[in-house]
Amino acid sequence: MKPLPELTAFLEGLAEPHILFDAQYRILAANAAYRRQFSPDRSVVGRTCYEVSHHFAVPCDQAGESCPLARSRQSGQRERVLHLHHTPQGETYVNIELSPLPGADGEPAFYVERMEPLRVAQSQPGAQGLIGRSPAFQRMLGLVARVAPSRATVLLLGESGTGKELVARAIHEASPRAGKPLVAVDCSSLPENLFESELFGHERGAFTGASTSRAGLVEAASGGTLFLDEVGDIPLAMQVKLLRLLETGTYRRVGSTELRHADIRVISATHRDLHRLLAEGAFREDLYYRLSTFPIALPPLREREGDLALLAPALLERVAAPRRLRLSPEALAVLAEQPFPGNVRELRNLLERAALLADGEQIRATDVQAAIATGRRSTAPVALIPAPVAAAEPAAPQSLRGLEREALRTLVAQHTGSRAELAARLGISERSLYRKLKALDPTAD
Known part of the structure; x- marks a missing residue:
């Protein structure tokens, strides 16, 4: 069955990318907006949507992706999904809205897909905004x-x-x-x-x-x-x-x-x-x-399988500028072995240290290992409340809060490193340390 010429002409006039395809996934028409954004050098008519969009040899649901056509067949309704699409500029996230069009017998005969690029996220290293392609990130x-x-x-x-x-x-x-x-x-x-x-x-x-x-x-x-x-x-x-x-x-x-x-x-x-x-x-x-x-x-970094290889080059480009540093495969392998309890923020800090330690244009595995050793936390956090000490004469009773403040005052006076290092030494977050310091001195920055 061929689509009505009026339908093809209607899609051609729409400002957003649209394609029309049949129940066998064959593309029957693609409007000018689609051709400009997704396939300026080659016609897509006659090819399958999954081959054009994903370079798959089988439909999306058979390749581990969510297929809007399969979902629409089940629900009989319009469906929306987020997909990674191939474009001349590389892969990009695209919002897809698929609408079934009924034939003379009332059953879906054709399907129309409207596509809207999601410009706030990318699947490529070096990009700005959200970066990732793991299943957890895509969810x-x-x-x-x-x-x-x-x-x-x-x-x-x-x-x-x-x-x-x-x-x-x-x-x-x-x-x-x-x-x-x-x-x-x-x-x-x-x-x-x-x-x-x-x-x-x-x-x-x-x-x-x-x-x-x-x-x-x-x-x-x-x-x-x-x-x-x-x-x-x-x-x-x-x-x-x-x-x-x-x-x-x-x-x-x-x-x-x-x-x-x-x-x-x-x-x-x-x-x-x-x-x-x-x-x-x-x-x-x-x-x-x-x-x-x-x-x-938001998934932690340890659950974003494969995303570290995308995130690390992008973060390195930001923290090392104006230097043009790259990570060696061995350095990336060392990074992949780390648990990163501090997630992407910890990865960024580690890369910044490694960049400062690196000579030349490449960060080596030894640079990453040195950066890890430099920023390693103490295995035994310092307690804010000191253990009781025997006194020659009984001291005046003091509240737990007062003891904590005195202990913190002493530690701050003795500490010569950064606030982040002090927080790690105490086994608390930087924000918690900030609040405690403000309580000691409301005028402190």
Whole structure:
């Protein structure tokens, strides 16, 4: 059966790439937008969609991929999938929407695929944005592609260093709000007494030191996206005010009675176990459900099989600039053996150290091994609370918090390295160390 000429002419006039094919996967027509983007040098008509798009010899579902045609046959409906497509510029992620077209007997006779490149992610080393092609990465990316065009609040869950802010940026850039600001808020670094003012702004005279009126981060994100990083660290007293913003879309500056409206999309992230915080009463259940309309779990690096070989060259290009360094195969093999509990952030730090240790234009295995040894954590974390020491005379009773502060003060005075090294020595995260240092000295940077 041949498609109607009117259908082929209609597809030709569409601005987005479209192809038309039959139940045997044979491409019957491809519009100008498709030919420009995916096959400018060779006709695709008469070839199968899986051969053109993936260089497969069999349909996608027989090659370990999700096949929209097979899914449509099962559901009888339109289907959407995220695929890696071959293009003249290399592989690229593409959102596919397949629609079945019924014939005279009511059964699907033809299928139309609309394709939209997902420009926030790549499967090639050296690219910008999200990089990967492992099944775990593609599952996560499929959820990003689904939720990005919507207004839904998104909760990003994952270990520290998995790239939550990068995923938040990808969601923002693939959304209708891409032309407006993305404003990131590090909730763990905001003192409780300043949290409300930073988020909502304040009026002149609202508190000591408020000499002028100031807009908050919610206003700065107007029309765009507000990214709340480490949302699990928001104090309970502030959680109810954030809940009001999410439920009503309104807020008040500190010291003002004027109700303001917020035009924002909220994305939040945490590495903490929010279910445990809920059980402990440290996080509001109603706020949790407001934030987690669409949760996305970010896979740790150890679950992204094969992605390290793509990530390492791309990260190296960023941290070593303007030098043009490359990784030797032996160096890459050493990297592949590492557990990377700090995930992509740890990989980036290791590559930066290796680049500083490397001479010439290539990072060798010995450079990576030296970088690993230089940054290796102590196997026995230093305890913040010292063991009790016998005293000649009984000392005045002191709280555990006081003992911890004194011990931390001593360690800081003796430490000559970086904050990251001190945090590793203490066996805590940099953010936790930052909060403890701020508690010692609120004026510290």
